[in-house]
Amino acid sequence: MSVGILVSGNVVLDMVVRPVDQVVWGITQWVESIEQHLGGNGGNTSAAIGALGGHARLLGRIGNDANGEACRARLTATGVDLSQLETGATPTATSIVLVQSGGARTFLHLPGASLDVFAEGIQFGPERIGGCGHYHLANLFALPHLRPLAADTLRAARAAGLTTSLDTAWDSRGEWMKLLEPCLPHLDVLFVNEDEARMLSGSDDPARNAEMFGVPLFVMKLGARGCYVSTRDGAAQVAGFAVKAVDTTGAGDCFAGGFLTALAHGMHPFQAGQVANAVGALTVQHMGSTTGLRGWDETLAWMAGAPTAT
Numbered sequence: 001m002s003v004g005i006l007v008s009g010n011v012v013l014d015m016v017v018r019p020v021d022q023v024v025w026g027i028t029q030w031v032e033s034i035e036q037h038l039g040g041n042g043g044n045t046s047a048a049i050g051a052l053g054g055h056a057r058l059l060g061r062i063g064n065d066a067n068g069e070a071c072r073a074r075l076t077a078t079g080v081d082l083s084q085l086e087t088g089a090t091p092t093a094t095s096i097v098l099v100q101s102g103g104a105r106t107f108l109h110l111p112g113a114s115l116d117v118f119a120e121g122i123q124f125g126p127e128r129i130g131g132c133g134h135y136h137l138a139n140l141f142a143l144p145h146l147r148p149l150a151a152d153t154l155r156a157a158r159a160a161g162l163t164t165s166l167d168t169a170w171d172s173r174g175e176w177m178k179l180l181e182p183c184l185p186h187l188d189v190l191f192v193n194e195d196e197a198r199m200l201s202g203s204d205d206p207a208r209n210a211e212m213f214g215v216p217l218f219v220m221k222l223g224a225r226g227c228y229v230s231t232r233d234g235a236a237q238v239a240g241f242a243v244k245a246v247d248t249t250g251a252g253d254c255f256a257g258g259f260l261t262a263l264a265h266g267m268h269p270f271q272a273g274q275v276a277n278a279v280g281a282l283t284v285q286h287m288g289s290t291t292g293l294r295g296w297d298e299t300l301a302w303m304a305g306a307p308t309a310t
Contacts, residue, residue: 005057005133005135006162008146009041009137009139011060011062011113012040016249018033019032019101023098038070039250041167042139044138044257044290046257047075047080048078048254048257048261051293052257057083057084057132059122061088062086067091067092088113090115091110094109094112102245118145121145121146121153124157129160133162134264136167140169140179141169147179163189165190166191184214189260191256192221194221206235223240227277229272231269238273239309242306243285244285246286248284253289254293255280258276259273
């Protein structure tokens with residue numbers, strides 16, 4: 001896989017509020033922090049690749065507003081190529097993220113510009129894919145125009161000479177396998193987490209899901225326990241790292257970015273799982289999706305000395 005990774009997905013400005021262990025109507029509830037951060041599956045994944053020193057080119061759309069400029073500045077700071085990031089009249093997508101004391105979170109999401117992007121699908125012309133060898137669809141379900149075109153998009157990416165990956169994420173419309181199944185023949189790598197797997201297959205057993213989806217490289221995110229990686233030649237559960245979770249927002253996106261960057265470095269998928277676990281572990285120790293990201297060498301050094309989860 002070439003180091004250049006083309007990422008499509010939503011770009012969101014997150015307002016992260018912590019701690020919120022319950023919501024009670026009609027009162028004023030004091031919290032410890034309210035912070036503004038980069039978010040969105042496309043934004044987070046490409047930022048992780050960029051922070052790790054990889055070449056990420058982001059396809060998506062923001063609004064012509066202060067929130068969009070804030071997202072652009074954060075992405076630029078991580079080295080993401082924004083030459084294909086569109087700016088439109090619809091406001092930038094925004095989320096209010098309520099984070100519990102233990103790090104779990106829920107979202108109040110305004111799709112904004114995500115409702116408009118890719119109305120004509122994605123074309124993989126030379127100016128768009130130049131220098132890239134891989135295409136990553138950062139969320140199958142978040143972008144309304146791309147949902148019904150996902151399989152055709154992946155097929156076109158393959159035809160353009162790119163390897164492909166997809167991170168399912170959560171389907172608020174409940175279509176799940178109706179959309180994923182046509183994508184499977186055109187995928188080299190599939191990422192799911194346990195909750196998504198249950199909705200897609202009815203099971204959270206990693207081996208059963210790997211067999212069912214049948215892609216060359218299947219990666220199931222297991223939260224604090226790490227990940228399960230299945231290839232054509234074998235499978236392994238790769239242990240996570242023992243850290244205290246402050247905010248799990250975007251950890252799965254950054255995990256995927258770490259995994260793809262490790263593959264681009266020529267690592268075996270099991271080793272890529274270790275790197276991805278480290279990226280996720282670094283992420284959850286900080287507020288916001290991308291605050292905890294580190295460079296490639298620093299991440300490997302942290303990984304070498306960090307205790308694994310039991």
